[in-house]
Amino acid sequence: MKGHRMDWTIAALLAVAIVATVGAAGVPSWIRYLGQLSTSTALASVGVMILLRAGLLSFGQSLFYFVGGYAVALIARYGGVTDALALVMVAAIAAGLAAAIIGQLLAGYRGIFFSMLTLALSMVMFSVATKVRLFGGSDGLNIGLMSYLGYRPRGPDAQWASFVFCIWVWTALAIMTHAFLRSRFGALIPAVADNEIRIEYLGYSVRKVVWVAYGIAGMLAGAGGALAGLSARHVDPQFAYWTTAGDFIFVVLLSGQASVLSPALGAFFLEILRSYASALFPDQWQTAFGAMMLAIVLFLPAGLDRLIVLIWSAVRKIRALRPHTLERGRSS
Amino acid sequence: MGTLSAIIVDAASFSAWLFLVAVGLTLIFGVLRLLNIAHGAFYSVGAYAAIYAIGASVALGWGTALQLAAALGAASVIGALIGLLVERCVLLRLYGHPEPLVLIATYALFLVLDDLTKMISGGRSLYAAQPRDNLGQIAIGGLQYPTYDIALIGVSLMVAAAAWYTLNRTRLGRCVTAVVFDSEISAAMGIHVGRIKTGTFIVGSVLGCIAGALTAPKIAVSPGIGVEVIVIAFAVVVVGGLGSIPGALLGAAIVGLARAVTAHLMPEVEVFAVYFAMVAVLAVRPHGLLAPVAARRI
Amino acid sequence: MTDLLQCIGVQRRFGDFLAAKGIDLTVRHGEIVGIIGANGAGKTTLFNIISGYLKPTDGRIMFRGMDVTGLPPRFLVRQGIARSFQVPQLFGRSTARENMMIALSLLAERRPSILRRFSERGLIDQAERVLSAYGIGEHADAVVANIPQGVRKLLDIAMATCADPALVLLDEPTSGVSSDEKNQFVSGLIERFRKASTAVIFIEHDMDIVREHASRVIALYEGRIIADGAADVIFADEDVIRFITGAAGGASPQVKDRYASA
Numbered sequence: 001m002k003g004h005r006m007d008w009t010i011a012a013l014l015a016v017a018i019v020a021t022v023g024a025a026g027v028p029s030w031i032r033y034l035g036q037l038s039t040s041t042a043l044a045s046v047g048v049m050i051l052l053r054a055g056l057l058s059f060g061q062s063l064f065y066f067v068g069g070y071a072v073a074l075i076a077r078y079g080g081v082t083d084a085l086a087l088v089m090v091a092a093i094a095a096g097l098a099a100a101i102i103g104q105l106l107a108g109y110r111g112i113f114f115s116m117l118t119l120a121l122s123m124v125m126f127s128v129a130t131k132v133r134l135f136g137g138s139d140g141l142n143i144g145l146m147s148y149l150g151y152r153p154r155g156p157d158a159q160w161a162s163f164v165f166c167i168w169v170w171t172a173l174a175i176m177t178h179a180f181l182r183s184r185f186g187a188l189i190p191a192v193a194d195n196e197i198r199i200e201y202l203g204y205s206v207r208k209v210v211w212v213a214y215g216i217a218g219m220l221a222g223a224g225g226a227l228a229g230l231s232a233r234h235v236d237p238q239f240a241y242w243t244t245a246g247d248f249i250f251v252v253l254l255s256g257q258a259s260v261l262s263p264a265l266g267a268f269f270l271e272i273l274r275s276y277a278s279a280l281f282p283d284q285w286q287t288a289f290g291a292m293m294l295a296i297v298l299f300l301p302a303g304l305d306r307l308i309v310l311i312w313s314a315v316r317k318i319r320a321l322r323p324h325t326l327e328r329g330r331s332s
Numbered sequence: 333m334g335t336l337s338a339i340i341v342d343a344a345s346f347s348a349w350l351f352l353v354a355v356g357l358t359l360i361f362g363v364l365r366l367l368n369i370a371h372g373a374f375y376s377v378g379a380y381a382a383i384y385a386i387g388a389s390v391a392l393g394w395g396t397a398l399q400l401a402a403a404l405g406a407a408s409v410i411g412a413l414i415g416l417l418v419e420r421c422v423l424l425r426l427y428g429h430p431e432p433l434v435l436i437a438t439y440a441l442f443l444v445l446d447d448l449t450k451m452i453s454g455g456r457s458l459y460a461a462q463p464r465d466n467l468g469q470i471a472i473g474g475l476q477y478p479t480y481d482i483a484l485i486g487v488s489l490m491v492a493a494a495a496w497y498t499l500n501r502t503r504l505g506r507c508v509t510a511v512v513f514d515s516e517i518s519a520a521m522g523i524h525v526g527r528i529k530t531g532t533f534i535v536g537s538v539l540g541c542i543a544g545a546l547t548a549p550k551i552a553v554s555p556g557i558g559v560e561v562i563v564i565a566f567a568v569v570v571v572g573g574l575g576s577i578p579g580a581l582l583g584a585a586i587v588g589l590a591r592a593v594t595a596h597l598m599p600e601v602e603v604f605a606v607y608f609a610m611v612a613v614l615a616v617r618p619h620g621l622l623a624p625v626a627a628r629r630i
Numbered sequence: 631m632t633d634l635l636q637c638i639g640v641q642r643r644f645g646d647f648l649a650a651k652g653i654d655l656t657v658r659h660g661e662i663v664g665i666i667g668a669n670g671a672g673k674t675t676l677f678n679i680i681s682g683y684l685k686p687t688d689g690r691i692m693f694r695g696m697d698v699t700g701l702p703p704r705f706l707v708r709q710g711i712a713r714s715f716q717v718p719q720l721f722g723r724s725t726a727r728e729n730m731m732i733a734l735s736l737l738a739e740r741r742p743s744i745l746r747r748f749s750e751r752g753l754i755d756q757a758e759r760v761l762s763a764y765g766i767g768e769h770a771d772a773v774v775a776n777i778p779q780g781v782r783k784l785l786d787i788a789m790a791t792c793a794d795p796a797l798v799l800l801d802e803p804t805s806g807v808s809s810d811e812k813n814q815f816v817s818g819l820i821e822r823f824r825k826a827s828t829a830v831i832f833i834e835h836d837m838d839i840v841r842e843h844a845s846r847v848i849a850l851y852e853g854r855i856i857a858d859g860a861a862d863v864i865f866a867d868e869d870v871i872r873f874i875t876g877a878a879g880g881a882s883p884q885v886k887d888r889y890a891s892a
Contacts, residue, residue, distance in 0.1 A: 057432035059439075105611075108618060111431050112367040112574075116566045123563050124607055180744060184735040187748040191732055194721040201681070201719065201790065202736040203707040242559065246443070249436060283451065290443030297437045298425055 009178050009259050016264075017171040021164050029156075032163045034275060036231045038267035039170035043224035045251040045263035046177055047217030053181075053257055054213050055193030056110065059245050060118025063102075063125050064095040064218040066240035068225030071095070073141040073235045074134070084146040084165050088226045092173075095222020096215055103214035107207045122240050129237035140236025143229055166227050173223055174260045180216065181260070189213055221248075243286075250289070253296050337473030339592045345481050347588025348488035352546060353561055354568040354580045355491060356539030362512050362575030363532040364427075369438040370418065371540045372562030373445035377414065378407040378544025379553045380449050386460035386549070396466040403463070407545035408538050414445070415537030419530050427529075442558065450555045457554040464549040484546060491539070495577050508532060512575070567610040573620030582621055586613070632695045634659050634797055634829050635680065635711075640689035642675055642853075649675040651853040652689065657797065660827040662820060664834055664844030664861070666874055672853040673833045674716065677799050680831075681713040682706040694796070707737070712795035716802045716833075718786035722775040726766065726785055729774055730757035730792070737793035764788045765818075779806035780815070787819065791828075798823055800832035804839065812836060816843055837875055841865065849874055 024032060044065050051058045071091040075081050081090075106117060130138045145158055146165075153161040180186050188209045191199055196206045229235040238244060247270060255266030277285045357371045382403035389402040418441060426434050464480040472482070499505040510518040511528045519525045544557075551557070568587050572579025590609040595602045613621060635657040642650040649672045657663055667673050678684040680691060682703040690699045693709060703713070721729050731753050735742055761767045764784050769777050774785065783806055791798055803819060804812045816834075820843045823830045834840045840847055840861065847864040849857040851874065857867045864870055 052432060055430075055432070057435055059435075112435060113570070113619075115432070115435055116367065116563075116570070120563050120567065120607060120610070123559070124604065127603055182748055183744045184739075184742040184746050184748050184753075185744045187728075187732055187735070188742060190723065191721050194723055195719050197683075197715075198719040198721065198789070199736070200703045201707055201713060202733055203704045204736050204742065205704055243443075246439060249439070253436060284447065286443045286447035286450075290440040290447065293440035294422065294437060294444070297433055297440065298422065301429065301433055 007178075009261060010175055012261055013171050013174050013178070016261075017167050020167045024160055024163055024167075029159060030275075032159065033231070034271040035268065036163045036166045037228065038264065038271045039166040040224040040227035040231060041247060041251060041270060042264040042267035043170055043173055043227065044221040045224075045248045045255075045267055046174065046260050047220035047224075048245075048248045049252045049257050049260075049263055050177070050181070050189060050213050050217050050220075052252060053193065054189045054210060056210070056213075057115045057249070058118045058214075058217065059115045059242060059249070060120075060122035061217065061221040061248050062240050062242060062244035063118070063122040064099055064221035065225035065228070065244060065248075066122075066125055066129065066235075066237075067095040067098050067218075068092065068222030069229035069235040069239045070129075070135060070141070070225075071222070072226045072229045073143050076143050077141060082144065082147045082152075084148050084162075084230055085169075087146070087230070088169055088223055091226035092219045092223040095225070096219030098222075099218020100211070100215045103211045103218070106214060107211040119242055119245070122242055122245055126237055126240040126242075129240055135237070138237055140234060140238075143233045143235065145233075146230060162230060166231060169223065169227060170264070173220060174264070177216070177220065178260045185209075185212070250293055253293060256302055334474055335596055338475055339596050341472050341475070341477060341482075342595065343585075343589040343592035344485050345477075345588075346591050347584045348485040349543075349547065350564065350568045350588050351488050351492060351581055351584035352484075352539070352543040354565040354584060355495060355577060356536040356543070357562075357565045358569045358572070358575055358577060358580045359495070359539065360533055360536035361569070362577075363508060364423070364529055365575075366423070366431075366434045366438070367566070367574075368536070369435065369562055370441035370445060371438075371536070371565060372558035372560075373442045373449075374411060374414065374537050374540030374558075375544040375547075375561045376449050376553070376555070376558035377410060377445055378541030379548040379551075379557065380453055380458070380544075381406040381410045381541065382545035382548035383458045383460045383553050385545075386462060390460075390462050396463050399463045399466075403460075403545045403548065404542060407541040411538035411541030412534050414541075415534035416530070418537070419533040423533065424526075424530075442562070446555065446558055453553075453555070455555055457552040459552055461549050478550075480549060487546065492577070492581050499577065564606055567606050570620050571610055571613045573623030576620075576622045579620060579622035633657065633692075634661075634694060636690075636692040637676075637680065638690045638692070640676075640679055640686045640691065642672075642679055642684060643687040649853050650679065650686070653853075653855055655848065655855065655858070657829055657831060659796070659829055660824070661829045662824065662843060662845045663829075663831045664840035664847045665831060665850060666834065666837065666840055666847060666864075666870075667850035668874060670852075671850040671874075673850055674801055675853075676850070677713060677801055677831075677833070681711055681799060707795075710796035711799070712790040712793075712797070713799040714783075714787040714790045714801060714803065716805055718779075718782040720774045720782060720786060720789070723773065725771055725773055726761060726777065726781075727754065727757050727770040729785060729789060730760055733789035733792050734760070760788055760792055761785075780808070780811065783807060784815075791823075794826060795828060797829045797831070800830060802833050802835065804834065804836060812839060813842070837865070 020035065044061050047064075048058055048061055068091040071094040072087045075087060075090060081087055102121065106114060109117060129135050135141065145152075145154070146162065148161055148165055151161065181189065188199060188204065192206055192209050199206050199209070225235075225239055228239070251263050251266035251270055254269060255262040274285070277288060281288065353375060356374070357368060360366065360368050360371070385402040385406035386399050389399045394402070422437055422441065423434070426437055464478055467479040467483070469476045470479045470482055499509060507518070507523045508528055510521070510523055511525055515525050568583040569580055570583070571586055572581070572583030587606050587609045591602065591605040594605040601608075617623070633656045635655070637653050637655040640650055640653040641648065653676060665673050665676070675684065679686050682698070682701050682705065685700045690697060692698065693706070693711060698706060698709065721732060724732070731748065734756055735748065735753060758767060758770060761770050766781050766784050766788075769781050774782065783803065787800065787803065800819070804815060807815050816839050820830065832844070844861055846859065847857075847861045848855055849864055849867070849870045851869070856869045856873065857864050865875065
């Protein structure tokens, strides 16, 4: 086969990862920490993005974020495993399995049924988590220091290693997700949102497409939760709470659904916003967050990447010096 | 026999509360075809309004009837105002947009409204049990119950009857039913579809606030009560069939019974009773018991 | 040679309403069958049952001698029953080429691969060949929601039939096609299927088109087959004239056109 062109998304992902790895030593540790937190939010948000492309809004990805985070905490505590990679892999598989089971129940639902059932499930998990002793109740669980394939950094090195680890887990999973989305199976995901009847009449099960999408989204959220636990070295029931799922939705709303890279930008923006807001107006965070969401829904429903496209096309039109073509910006 | 009568009274009382909480949600869904997550926030706004209204009327030395009237009045006014504002400023611009986007908007509204109640109350738990305490107790089947809780069963049935009467026996109700059935044809027939939608949303928000106001004397009103409410109200509505008021009544009865039975016989799983009931019904009828039949698509 | 399709006593009930009242129907390999009947006669319901979208309340469907009653469309499609729709069922946000590519990648393989790229040269070329064969190659880059109804109709049929089915169900192929293009439109389609000796059942309101292209006509009235036979015989049938075609030999052109644009 000829024509293996360069894939720009993969190139960009690798470039980001390499720049972050090389530059990690040169940036203040708090920025590194925010970057690290964004990788976990970004992974869960990519899952939300996949489902949204299929026309499904999940209000319950926090459930799998929780499963991932607690899988790491519990295995590290009771199993004595300290290898970060092994823990993240087990966490992602556990969350993926949970999603595969729950997905069997949910794959027949669409629209608000899907959204509200996912919401209900994550809230059930939340109330279980606050009560069960094994899970540390509402205080959650602490996670010790990790090793990375035999390398056991301590002190400042530990934070650096943890950052680099998160970046590369995110990169690897983002590339895999990208490959999935551009595969022949992946092409069915937006098709589900468009026309389910046609897919059935082309000989394939819509249910199966939704189920696979949900499983992958759950796995990504699980990996995200695992990274969040490793980064903060702590997990608590808040992982499962519906506002955590709301954060992922916010990220996708903000960044749009153009590619697997988009949620990373949205997630980084969210983490910066959150850290500034908690310093400046700690008591009005939810209002600010909600108001911003409303503003995006009302004025820029396609997300910030749409804004970039709009600005770009406006720039090109101005360059072309044909004023009357500006009228055509607001189609559809 | 004591347990049986206790289960029946508890089921009736809990079902009444569930119906009050769910009726506004299902009404709004039926007419506007949107699931209003902010309904949970309306509930907590109503509860806070009632707390302050009861507090003020107690300070003024008013009697129980006036305390309750003040609570309901405050909740209704605030509910109507918020409803009007939300529908005109936000939802009106989103009709016809993809469902996920509308759902996100109502979620964002929930966050804002919920936070506002937190700011006003300072995040403390507040109580206003005076009306409930003043009404005393009543004995049913050898057990004592607060008269207030039993009276709520009657209130709930009255709301159900009023909703049924308005929708089925008045001209306005027939207009609403027409919009539910086909808003384009209704508009062609001269019905002000926009006004019906705004009006319905306001009524739905007022119902949400009133549910909160009526519950306020029974509980410690604190931030976060709205979240549980939206999930439970959805469960009730979905069991009965989204958008159907008789469905909300049926759903409330089923979920209420499930909760009362588990509370008395298996208290450790009581929290999950609502979800079990929901999953069990959805497994048999994926779109609820009284859901309208979908039209042919191809 | 065995019969291709057999419907035996097929019934379908919606509440109190019987949309199909014991339909017996046999179609042989390569036959071109036209179905006529007024609105609500149960024509689309019959297609929905044969293609597996609706389960019959009673009766059996045999396809190539196998009992396929109650099997879903995705199974029957792979057995060789293709179906086009009165309102084209397309992926509205994708281009015509992408629509065709999805159809090819699904129908040509047992399952869509997670490992193979979607935008692969081979698949793109294949999709473009099919579009060109149907004469709609020029619309390949257009987003489907924006292309003319006649093209959508063809794309719908092209997607449904791209894996050489043994039986094609066409639900009002000419609705939305302008009346002066109708005949040519159907000729092209029928010619294509005749060459591949594919059996065709088509629902059509234009009696001239049915007369010209169907080797056999089935008349449906209130969920029942009232006549089944060669076109000449059917159009002379008293019941058919009384219930369906009317004395003038068909509905007035205005009514037909209004129906077509609905």
